[in-house]
Amino acid sequence: MxxxxxxxxxxxxxxxxxxxxxxxxxxxxxxxxxxxxxxxxxxxxxxxxxxxxxxxxxxxxxxxxxxxxxxxxxxxxxxxxxxxxxxxxxxxxxxxLWHIMKKFGEKLSHIYYKKSNFKKDMKGCIYYTYKVEDFEEKWEDIIVKYDLNSNKWLQDLYIIRESWVPVYxxxxxxxxxxxxxxxxxxxxxxxxxxxxxxxxx
The missing domain is CATH 3.30.420.10 (Ribonuclease H-like superfamily/Ribonuclease H)
Incomplete structure (x- = not known):
């Protein structure tokens, strides 16, 4: 029932x-x-x-x-x-989403815990984008801004974005x-x- x-x-x-x-x-x-x-x-x-x-x-x-x-x-x-x-x-x-967000601190500790806006930028990208285009644009901006183009974990996470990013x-x-x-x-x-x-x- x-x-x-x-x-x-x-x-x-x-x-x-x-x-x-x-x-x-x-x-x-x-x-x-x-x-x-x-x-x-x-x-x-x-x-x-x-x-x-x-x-x-x-x-x-x-x-x-x-x-x-x-x-x-x-x-x-x-x-x-x-x-x-x-x-x-x-x-x-x-x-x-909670388990994925938790891994950011583990996988990207070199910038996650530094005095930078990375944590704030990533949170805004994931939680506060209301169109797919906005998410894509903000994600790319963060990758470039923090020099993360070669980060394999982020690349893999981006590939499966439709299964965890709220906007999708x-x-x-x-x-x-x-x-x-x-x-x-x-x-x-x-x-x-x-x-x-x-x-x-």
């Missing part, structure tokens, strides 16, 4: 072996009309291969009556992306979500209850 009403947008974020059973925990989470997180299902995975993700997505899809979500928000993981493409080909794939997704319904934080929150909440239950089995 919940999925039929609120299954347009799903966040999916497997935690990487954070429990004592050393198994990835994968929750499917959505949001209802009160902006509350709702659970559509979850699984413990043996591994994080493409075959495992394909099995998981197909099993979950069958349980949801074969109805594809319109959009899925997840993290940047090749095996997961491949599984989604094969099992949910009509679902729009979007990357968690303005015509799609995401229920106000652009991160996987709801899935991560559900994992944290269920962790103590779920794995206590496993100990009793």
């Amino acid at each position: 919940s999925y039929q009403c609120f299954g347009d947008v799903v966040t999916f974020f497997p935690t990487y072996r954070t429990n004592k059973y050393d198994m990835p925990f994968a929750p499917f989470t959505g949001v209802n009309h009160h902006s509350q997180s709702i659970q559509f299902g979850c699984a413990l995975l043996q591994d994080e291969t493409e075959v495992t993700f394909m099995w998981l997505f197909q099993t979950w899809l069958d349980a949801m009556g074969g109805c594809n979500p319109t959009c899925i928000i997840t993290n940047q993981y090749p095996a997961m992306k491949a599984g989604i493409a094969k099992v949910l080909p009509y679902t729009h794939y979007r990357l968690c 997704n303005r015509g799609l319904f995401f229920a106000g979500m652009n991160t996987t934080s709801r899935s991560e929150g559900i994992n944290s909440f269920l962790n103590s209850f779920f794995f206590l239950l496993l100990e009793l089995i």
Whole structure:
């Protein structure tokens, strides 16, 4: 019932072996009309291969009556992306913006933490452009201004820009979500209850 009403947008974020059973925990989470997180299902995975993700997505899809979500928000993981493409080909794939923004400090620390306007410029480019042309222009200006033409990480990020930059997704319904934080929150909440239950089995 919940999925039929609120299954347009799903966040999916497997935690990487954070429990004592050393198994990835994968929750499917959505949001209802009160902006509350709702659970559509979850699984413990043996591994994080493409075959495992394909099995998981197909099993979950069958349980949801074969109805594809319109959009899925997840993290940047090749095996997961491949599984989604094969099992949910009509679902729009979007990357968690928070995880991408977090990497800027790691990948570009030499300018990110310096006394420069890079952080402000990049934030304005990503969050406050309302036309694709504006984003493209600002991105190019930043690349030139901070001499980042040879940065491979930024080049790769630009190639997949349609899967994470908000301006490319303005015509799609995401229920106000652009991160996987709801899935991560559900994992944290269920962790103590779920794995206590496993100990009793």
